[in-house]
Amino acid sequence: MKIERLNVGWFTAAAGIFRAGDDMDRTIRYPVLAYVIETETERILIDTGLNPAAIADPAAYYDRPDVFAVSTPEQEQSVADQLDVGTLTKVVLTHLHWDHVGGLRLIPASVSVVIQRAEWEAGHDDAAVQRNFFLPRDYAEDSREVILIDGDHDLLGDGSIELMLTPGHTPGHQSVRVGDLVLGIDVAHFASGLDDHRFPVFADDHEQQGRSAERLRAMRDAGFTVIPGHDPDILHPGVVTA
Ligand SMILES: [Zn+2]
Numbered sequence: 001m002k003i004e005r006l007n008v009g010w011f012t013a014a015a016g017i018f019r020a021g022d023d024m025d026r027t028i029r030y031p032v033l034a035y036v037i038e039t040e041t042e043r044i045l046i047d048t049g050l051n052p053a054a055i056a057d058p059a060a061y062y063d064r065p066d067v068f069a070v071s072t073p074e075q076e077q078s079v080a081d082q083l084d085v086g087t088l089t090k091v092v093l094t095h096l097h098w099d100h101v102g103g104l105r106l107i108p109a110s111v112s113v114v115i116q117r118a119e120w121e122a123g124h125d126d127a128a129v130q131r132n133f134f135l136p137r138d139y140a141e142d143s144r145e146v147i148l149i150d151g152d153h154d155l156l157g158d159g160s161i162e163l164m165l166t167p168g169h170t171p172g173h174q175s176v177r178v179g180d181l182v183l184g185i186d187v188a189h190f191a192s193g194l195d196d197h198r199f200p201v202f203a204d205d206h207e208q209q210g211r212s213a214e215r216l217r218a219m220r221d222a223g224f225t226v227i228p229g230h231d232p233d234i235l236h237p238g239v240v241t242a
Pocket residue numbers: 097099100186229230
């Protein structure tokens with residue numbers, strides 16, 4: 001099983017927005033990432049990064065200028081530029097934020113998506129869309145098969161890849177365990193977040209996010225390698241090992 005990290009772009013924002021208590025007059029440039037898991041029979045994309053057509057003028061494309069008033073995205077090579085997306089067998093969406101689902105329409109419609117039911121339903125509920133800064137243009141008109149799961153899920157039926165329901169950042173956020181490695185994604189943007197719980201100032205439910213961070217911290221302390229969502233100091237592209 002091989003896991004590769006792709007850097008598909010960046011977003012720049014005041015430090016204090018994505019780490020509570022940090023400076024508001026200093027910015028941080030965060031990597032936007034996607035992962036490819038290859039088994040003997042599967043090629044699974046975890047998150048989809050950004051869509052160049054959107055990032056050219058995101059406030060206009062999404063009609064949500066408030067989101068892009070506090071966060072400036074930059075496009076690197078998209079998933080379609082870095083991969084033969086025609087060979088993918090599945091897409092797993094960890095959650096519906098634009099930096100994770102934005103590239104969905106770059107993937108052939110024959111490739112199905114696996115997502116938590118709680119996340120998908122929130123993404124189609126007006127109040128939850130507003131509260132979570134979801135941008136439905138990326139996913140609401142998509143025609144592909146969507147496989148909805150409820151809670152922890154053995155993705156391939158052989159125990160090799162486990163999707164873990166880790167809510168809080170968004171209503172149905174999920175993490176991905178592959179052997180001894182856990183892609184924690186946005187349970188914590190920074191590795192230190194598992195311990196200090198200095199999360200972004202926005203969340204669907206910070207208390208729930210804290211419990212999800214405790215779950216991943218306990219796994220880390222038991223010997224798993226837990227990878228955060230957007231930590232610029234440690235998340236470089238390339239093959240990922242536990
Ligand atoms: Zn994110």
